[in-house]
């Protein structure tokens with residue numbers, strides 16, 4: 192039967208024609224401000240390693256020590272015999288760091304989001320989501336059996352109207368920092384709105400944890416919100432923490448229910464314990480090295496000043512994700528390639544990751560970059576002809 196092959200070939204061809212085809216680049220080095228691609232060394236402005244920890248010697252040493260103590264594989268799911276002391280310690284440290292009663296580790300943020308939504312929601316419930324939420328929140332909502340209702344980006348008036356019309360249980364889920372736009376959700380008014388309508392609020396802080404807040408505890412710390420206002424927090428370990436995996440933090444019942452009922456938790460092998468040891472080392476660096484967040488903010492300000500002067504199509508956002516709106520997908524890819532020729536790696540983000548007509552260059556800065564490297568990026572953007580008229 193060739194039906195499946197023909198169907199796959201047709202969808203691949205359609206993707207190619209629309210300039211939406213994705214290619215993987217093969218890196219020959221660790222993450223960092225400089226990465227090796229084939230025989231070239233490129234300035235890297237597309238990783239989510241915001242604090243520059245992914246290849247930090249202390250994390251590497253922790254991973255090695257963890258492998259000596261616990262081996263490589265965890266051997267089983269957390270409920271069978273895969274839950275090590277390292278996992279337990281990291282969960283306790285994450286609960287403490289986020290100021291929540293409990294935290295639970297997952298192998299990925301994608302699994303954590305889908306698991307949480309599927310355990311919390313039932314048919315008859317409604318889950319309300321920002322249109323620009325991460326795919327894993329949207330998929331989790333779709334698969335949960337609840338009614339999925341999306342509201343325009345950061346539009347609290349529409350959300351309020353939707354909440355006012357509901358009678359059954361409602362969960363509102365948002366990204367703390369939107370991954371492709373870099374802006375922050377209006378968390379304090381959202382929390383207030385949810386409390387007024389007796390809805391639970393869930394925040395996916397994949398891009399805020401480690402970066403925002405005085406201690407780097409994330410967008411909830413920055414907004415001054417605790418477990419009472421935001422009962423469900425999900426954050427990942429693979430971005431600012433430079434590791435891999437994710438966690439959900441919240442109250443006793445939430446975490447116990449996830450342990451009992453979350454299928455992607457129960458039926459999945461626990462992350463390698465050595466990775467949990469590395470996670471503990473990353474958390475220690477988060478606590479001890481506030482300079483990383485300060486340096487990152489300094490670089491963001493420098494980039495924005497320079498981009499403003501060059502007339503680049505900047506978005507009004509203050510964090511390490513600095514998208515330049517291009518519009519057309521083909522044009523975004525052409526700019527990304529022109530930058531690569533000039534030694535700079537910046538991803539072209541296209542539909543369906545972002546809405547049609549809003550393809551962009553997604554520039555990310557990290558604490559590992561220097562001022563000089565940011566200036567090199569600005570020079571390359573100018574030479575590649577990315578101007579205010581790009582969109």
Ligand SMILES: *Cc1c(COP(=O)(O)O)cnc(C)c1O
Nearest residue numbers: 299300301325370397427429436
């Ligand atoms: C990256 C990301 C995830 C998924 O986390 P992984 O650990 O990479 O699976 C979830 N939500 C958001 C907003 C993300 O950016």
